[in-house]
Amino acid sequence: MKYSKIIGTGSYLPEKVLTNFDLEKIVDTSNDWIVDRTGIHQRHIAAEYETSLSMAEKAARRAMADAGITPADIGMIIIATTTPEKIFPSTACLLQQQLGIGGCPAFDLNSSACAGFMYAFSIADQYIRHGSIKYALVIGSEVMSRILDWTDRTTCVLFGDGAGAVILGQSNEPGVFSTHLHADGTHKDVLYLDSILRKPMAVEEALSIKMSGNQLFKLAVNILGDLFDETLAANSLNKSDVDWLVPHQANIRIIQAMAKKLDLPMERVAITLEEQGNTSSASIPLALDKAIRDGRIKKGETLLLEGFGGGLAWGSALVNY
Numbered sequence: 001m002k003y004s005k006i007i008g009t010g011s012y013l014p015e016k017v018l019t020n021f022d023l024e025k026i027v028d029t030s031n032d033w034i035v036d037r038t039g040i041h042q043r044h045i046a047a048e049y050e051t052s053l054s055m056a057e058k059a060a061r062r063a064m065a066d067a068g069i070t071p072a073d074i075g076m077i078i079i080a081t082t083t084p085e086k087i088f089p090s091t092a093c094l095l096q097q098q099l100g101i102g103g104c105p106a107f108d109l110n111s112s113a114c115a116g117f118m119y120a121f122s123i124a125d126q127y128i129r130h131g132s133i134k135y136a137l138v139i140g141s142e143v144m145s146r147i148l149d150w151t152d153r154t155t156c157v158l159f160g161d162g163a164g165a166v167i168l169g170q171s172n173e174p175g176v177f178s179t180h181l182h183a184d185g186t187h188k189d190v191l192y193l194d195s196i197l198r199k200p201m202a203v204e205e206a207l208s209i210k211m212s213g214n215q216l217f218k219l220a221v222n223i224l225g226d227l228f229d230e231t232l233a234a235n236s237l238n239k240s241d242v243d244w245l246v247p248h249q250a251n252i253r254i255i256q257a258m259a260k261k262l263d264l265p266m267e268r269v270a271i272t273l274e275e276q277g278n279t280s281s282a283s284i285p286l287a288l289d290k291a292i293r294d295g296r297i298k299k300g301e302t303l304l305l306e307g308f309g310g311g312l313a314w315g316s317a318l319v320n321y
């Protein structure tokens with residue numbers, strides 16, 4: 001029996017930081033409102049020359065160095081992004097070319113939004129378990145700052161830019177115990193980004209996130225609670241078996257509710273929200289990389305990864321690190 005295992009992680013954050021106090025000068029908001037309602041203090045914003053591709057490459061090279069492998073070892077590249085370099089070719093194909101490799105499958109998952117990393121992670125896990133590839137490069141990379149309406153205080157204060165990468169490698173020991181994916185298109189209008197290809201419309205209208213935050217908040221708490229039950233039951237484990245929660249970073253109140261559901265103290269939750277905001281599909285690998293590199297997450301510990309976003313789409317993975 002073969003498993004996949006996390007053997008390396010890497011991340012990249014743009015240098016520029018935008019604080020809540022900076023935002024007070026742009027829209028009618030306050031540091032207190034943003035901190036109280038979301039937990040966010042600041043976010044990173046990509047420079048003009050930076051893209052989801054350039055950030056993905058930096059995160060990928062760090063993850064490969066961490067795993068002790070070279071680009072030639074990679075058997076599959078998946079990039080989760082709602083902000084791709086081009087509509088096509090995929091950002092993953094462009095990255096493949098920049099890494100100087102060819103031949104392996106490379107594709108983007110750009111429709112699962114903030115759940116995109118969990119979808120990418122699950123697909124890579126299946127291929128490695130099946131034995132068809134040995135190493136997969138799984139990335140979440142986002143320039144959310146380019147799809148925000150900077151006059152809309154209900155969305156522009158929430159998001160940030162960045163990239164995170166994970167190398168999954170084949171292993172005889174688990175590894176990834178299980179992954180779980182779901183979607184429910186009946187909630188399609190709760191969070192979406194329109195496309196200029198659908199009908200003639202202004203670029204500004206098409207390229208800005210629309211969100212019913214309050215509705216999404218309630219949906220998230222319900223679906224994630226059920227998702228945790230499903231993930232633990234599939235592995236005949238109890239919540240006391242989970243050492244770490246590595247959640248999508250949307251709102252500290254959602255994360256606190258999920259930690260409570262698992263009876264985990266907040267010290268056992270990988271959080272980057274305060275400094276990074278919501279980086280959509282990049283948020284899970286960014287949080288994972290941070291907690292591994294600063295020594296909080298240790299080898300042999302059991303991690304529960306979860307993400308949710310537009311679709312609605314949501315997913316989880318239970319992992320022995």
Ligand code: UT7
Nearest residue numbers: 029030033037038114153154157213214216217250251309
């Ligand atoms: O990654 C994708 C997943 N995204 C999420 O999961 C987001 C989930 N939702 C949330 O995180 C929260 O719903 C928000 C942080 C987006 C909003 O918090 P809330 O507690 O649900 O606030 P609300 O939407 O009910 O708005 C409360 C008030 C409103 O004013 P009135 O109508 O009560 O007068 C808003 O207009 O807060 C106002 N408001 C703001 N005030 C200051 C909304 N945005 C802001 C703002 N600054 N930035």
